Amino acid sequence: MFARLRVFFRFQESGLLLVILALGVLLTVFAGKVRTPVFERAADGMRTRVFTTDANGERIPLTVEKNKFLNAQNLAQLAKDTSFIAVMAVGMAVVIIAGGIDLTVGAIYALASVVGALVLHRYGAEGLATTSSPVQGILLGAGACLGVACLCGLFTGGLIVTLGVHPFIITLGGMAIFRGIAFVITKGQSVGAFPVAFRDFVRFEVGDGLSFVPLMSMVVVLIVGWIFLSRLAAGRRVYAVGGNELAARFSGIRVERVKLGVYLISGLCAGIAALLSLGYYGAATSGDGQGYELNVIAAAVVGGASLTGGRGSALGVVLGALIIQMISSGIVILGIDQNYSQIIIGSVVIAAVVLDHLNTWLARRRLTATAH
Amino acid sequence: MSAYLEFRKITKRFPGVLALDDVSFTVERGTCHALIGENGAGKSTLGKILAGVYTADSGQIQLEGRVIAPVSPLAARELGVAMVHQELAFCPNLSVAENLCLGDLPRRAGFVDRAALRARARTMLATVGADLDPDTLIGTLSTGREQLVQIAAAVGTGAQIIVMDEPTSSLSAGETAELFRLIRTLKARGLTLIYVSHRMEELFALCDHITVLRDGRHIATEPIPATQPTRVVSQMIGRELRAHAPAHLARELGPVRLEVKNLSSAGAFNEINLNVRAGEIVGVAGIVGAGRSELVQAIFGLDPAVSGHILVDDQTLPLGSIEHALTAGLGLVPEDRKRQGLILGLNCRENTALAALPLLTRLGFVRRKAESALASKYAQRLRVKTPSLETLTAGLSGGNQQKIALAKWLARDCDVLLIDEPTRGVDVGAKAEIYQLLDELACEGKALLVVSSELPELIGLCRRIIVLRAGHIAGEVARAAFSEATLMQLMAGVPDAA
Numbered sequence: 001m002f003a004r005l006r007v008f009f010r011f012q013e014s015g016l017l018l019v020i021l022a023l024g025v026l027l028t029v030f031a032g033k034v035r036t037p038v039f040e041r042a043a044d045g046m047r048t049r050v051f052t053t054d055a056n057g058e059r060i061p062l063t064v065e066k067n068k069f070l071n072a073q074n075l076a077q078l079a080k081d082t083s084f085i086a087v088m089a090v091g092m093a094v095v096i097i098a099g100g101i102d103l104t105v106g107a108i109y110a111l112a113s114v115v116g117a118l119v120l121h122r123y124g125a126e127g128l129a130t131t132s133s134p135v136q137g138i139l140l141g142a143g144a145c146l147g148v149a150c151l152c153g154l155f156t157g158g159l160i161v162t163l164g165v166h167p168f169i170i171t172l173g174g175m176a177i178f179r180g181i182a183f184v185i186t187k188g189q190s191v192g193a194f195p196v197a198f199r200d201f202v203r204f205e206v207g208d209g210l211s212f213v214p215l216m217s218m219v220v221v222l223i224v225g226w227i228f229l230s231r232l233a234a235g236r237r238v239y240a241v242g243g244n245e246l247a248a249r250f251s252g253i254r255v256e257r258v259k260l261g262v263y264l265i266s267g268l269c270a271g272i273a274a275l276l277s278l279g280y281y282g283a284a285t286s287g288d289g290q291g292y293e294l295n296v297i298a299a300a301v302v303g304g305a306s307l308t309g310g311r312g313s314a315l316g317v318v319l320g321a322l323i324i325q326m327i328s329s330g331i332v333i334l335g336i337d338q339n340y341s342q343i344i345i346g347s348v349v350i351a352a353v354v355l356d357h358l359n360t361w362l363a364r365r366r367l368t369a370t371a372h
Numbered sequence: 373m374s375a376y377l378e379f380r381k382i383t384k385r386f387p388g389v390l391a392l393d394d395v396s397f398t399v400e401r402g403t404c405h406a407l408i409g410e411n412g413a414g415k416s417t418l419g420k421i422l423a424g425v426y427t428a429d430s431g432q433i434q435l436e437g438r439v440i441a442p443v444s445p446l447a448a449r450e451l452g453v454a455m456v457h458q459e460l461a462f463c464p465n466l467s468v469a470e471n472l473c474l475g476d477l478p479r480r481a482g483f484v485d486r487a488a489l490r491a492r493a494r495t496m497l498a499t500v501g502a503d504l505d506p507d508t509l510i511g512t513l514s515t516g517r518e519q520l521v522q523i524a525a526a527v528g529t530g531a532q533i534i535v536m537d538e539p540t541s542s543l544s545a546g547e548t549a550e551l552f553r554l555i556r557t558l559k560a561r562g563l564t565l566i567y568v569s570h571r572m573e574e575l576f577a578l579c580d581h582i583t584v585l586r587d588g589r590h591i592a593t594e595p596i597p598a599t600q601p602t603r604v605v606s607q608m609i610g611r612e613l614r615a616h617a618p619a620h621l622a623r624e625l626g627p628v629r630l631e632v633k634n635l636s637s638a639g640a641f642n643e644i645n646l647n648v649r650a651g652e653i654v655g656v657a658g659i660v661g662a663g664r665s666e667l668v669q670a671i672f673g674l675d676p677a678v679s680g681h682i683l684v685d686d687q688t689l690p691l692g693s694i695e696h697a698l699t700a701g702l703g704l705v706p707e708d709r710k711r712q713g714l715i716l717g718l719n720c721r722e723n724t725a726l727a728a729l730p731l732l733t734r735l736g737f738v739r740r741k742a743e744s745a746l747a748s749k750y751a752q753r754l755r756v757k758t759p760s761l762e763t764l765t766a767g768l769s770g771g772n773q774q775k776i777a778l779a780k781w782l783a784r785d786c787d788v789l790l791i792d793e794p795t796r797g798v799d800v801g802a803k804a805e806i807y808q809l810l811d812e813l814a815c816e817g818k819a820l821l822v823v824s825s826e827l828p829e830l831i832g833l834c835r836r837i838i839v840l841r842a843g844h845i846a847g848e849v850a851r852a853a854f855s856e857a858t859l860m861q862l863m864a865g866v867p868d869a870a
Contacts, residue, residue, distance in 0.1 A: 231740075233733040240726060243715035250674070250712045251726045251780065252698045310717040 031068035072208035086321035091269025099242035099309025107178035109289035116145025117191035134195035153267020182286035192283030202279025225314035242309030376401035382431035409585035410799030423455035424448030454526030464511030469493035496528030516547030620814035626650025629819035635680035640666035655830035658840035703781030713777035716766035750779035771802030
């Protein structure tokens with residue numbers, strides 16, 4: 001029993017799983033109950049309320065008592081909210097493992113959203129383009145959204161490599177530039193009215209309100225990210241460059257190419273998140289994703305990516321994103337004043353880093369103990 | 373009467389190793405006490421325990437009969453114990469004076485009192501006879517000078533015991549002599565020195581007692597006059613070392629593998645011509661700053677501003693391109709393994725496979741089985757001592773780290789190896805193993821260009837030695853004419869006495 005536990009604890013991510021479990025239990029216990037109306041899905045897919053008659057023979061809506069946290073709808077909501085951050089966090093993890101930092105993700109998210117939105121709008125109900133099938137428009141919109149995001153990543157990566165300036169400075173500037181461009185091309189207006197099919201696709205739900213597409217996108221990004229980091233030679237180079245750039249160069253690794261690559265990946269991930277949000281919310285403005293970079297960095301750091309580079313995993317940061325999101329939604333569920341949420345999340349980031357240090361220390365002690 | 377300083381049953385564990393195992397011995401006041409042992413023998417660890425960098429798992433230290441247990445370097449300082457490190461102990465961006473007084477900056481109304489700061493620094497520097505401007509930035513000092521400042525800091529704050537960890541490993545001959553004079557002066561003043569080193573000559577010239585550690589255990593503590601270097605070496609390694617002529621010398625040389633023509637790089641070296649043939653080990657000697665490392669790095673494509681020609685197997689190599697150097701079969705084992713050679717946060721397997729990654733990749737995926745097989749093959753061949761191939765290289769001793777840095781290029785199967793300081797900071801046993809390996813590689817027909825600061829190493833290993841002085845080739849010496857005196861004269865530019 002203990003041996004098995006020990007094997008479990010050797011995984012870096014086991015601590016995060018424990019935290020998630022503990023958070024889940026805490027939220028379940030303290031969330032309290034809520035009465036929600038019962039819905040029924042008719043043959044045409046419409047959701048309608050279910051009614052019943054009470055003792056007096058009056059028709060009243062049927063309700064059930066549910067745990068505020070532990071119910072299907074809330075969990076589905078949590079999964080959806082996590083997906084957006086987690087997708088970007090995987091990209092951020094790659095950058096951080098390579099020893100960099102990317103503050104542009106929120107701005108790329110906004111710029112890619114509005115560019116994608118402008119294209120989708122053309123093919124929507126109010127658009128000028130006329131086409132028989134919405135697929136063409138959706139593909140063009142998605143292409144524009146992801147393409148712009150990749151270009152943004154290449155732009156920051158290229159500047160970092162050619163100028164040799166610290167990525168913090170370049171991405172700080174890039175953040176303002178990209179959001180500025182997003183503002184200029186939309187004049188600050190919200191862009192909506194996309195092809196209906198796109199929205200229907202992304203909002204496609206299974207079970208009790210679980211948005212399938214964002215969740216699956218997150219899983220796919222997680223798996224691809226995990227394979228990239230742990231199985232591909234390119235991923236190994238990312239760890240090498242973040243661990244010791246000079247030694248990586250001395251080993252014949254093209255450090256510039258690796259750096260360019262990681263910002264491209266981060267940009268692409270921000271683009272994927274932007275595309276999901278387009279479908280889910282059906283509109284975009286230049287103000288979207290404000291402050292996302294901090295949530296994403298927080299998720300990566302809570303998930304065990306080391307800001308000094310060379311350490312971190314895709315699974316870790318996705319779990320990190322889940323923790324951040326659980327805390328955000330926990331604050332709502334527990335009815336804590338929204339204004340405290342920033343304070344709490346900030347504290348969690350710091351606590352996570354402290355715990356990580358503690359865990360490293362414990363691991364070292366364990367090694368010492370088992371060596372003899 | 374009890375001893376001045378006594379170690380009693382000191383035990384310390386690190387991940388995977390028992391660094392110190394029940395070590396007990398005593399040190400007399402006012403002596404210079406040598407601590408010697410192979411890398412990983414525990415000598416640095418013991419010094420660090422005394423200086424409060426580490427704490428012992430069990431056992432105790434007694435100073436003048438009182439048990440002391442320094443829990444931090446600061447606590448050790450208060451007990452009168454200071455350590456002079458090889459690693460950066462100072463803030464390079466601050467001045468000598470600021471660094472010396474960093475723990476207790478003289479203040480007036482909250483502002484740093486610059487006059488008092490300078491005066492105090494001067495007093496401290498004077499205690500070690502150092503003639504240094506207190507306003508110099510630490511980062512601009514040579515290693516030797518910086519060490520002097522460290523000693524000044526130790527003596528100036530009233531240290532009675534100074535632990536020196538490999539103090540001469542990056543000092544020039546002149547700086548070493550200066551340091552020895554200072555150590556003798558300190559000893560005359562009644563200070564006690566714990567001198568950790570690999571260099572036998574130094575210990576015998578300088579120290580009064582010698583303690584030999586092996587694999588974390590105490591082997592012997594003897595007065596220097598009562599022992600000899602050969603005895604100490606056999607105590608260290610537990611077996612007799614045999615000196616032998618490398619086997620590759622008896623072999624026929626193959627064709628020229630590496631040829632360098634008129635290679636120049638502004639400020640580093642000028643008009644260098646050399647060649648290395650298959651099966652040959654060519655040495656590169658020179659004092660620090662002669663351009664040795666710069667030369668091998670330029671051959672490897674790390675210097676974009678180089679001019680001239682490099683030919684590998686008669687094919688011209690595009691200059692300044694590591695990729696072309698790699699494709700041509702070149703490999704470079706750099707001088708500073710921690711900074712340039714290894715990625716300490718990656719494990720032995722990953723470090724070994726790093727340069728060979730393109731050969732281990734299928735469709736972008738690392739072939740894990742092939743990678744593990746390759747890593748374990750070279751770990752075995754080089755006799756790397758590690759709990760497992762998945763152990764981080766940060767946790768290995770210097771000798772084993774160096775072996776991994778070498779294994780990286782063997783795994784890539786390079787034909788032309790540029791090796792910069794093959795055994796710096798490596799213990800005697802591992803040194804012998806590395807020499808053996810280099811000999812085997814030459815016998816296999818590889819071409820080796822070896823840079824080293826240790827002349828006996830080059831003399832033992834090479835067929836020819838090229839001597840660099842101030843970026844120029846000062847001369848080339850064939851094996852028959854090898855002697856430290858000849859080489860030294862060429863290195864230093866002393867006109868030939870004969």
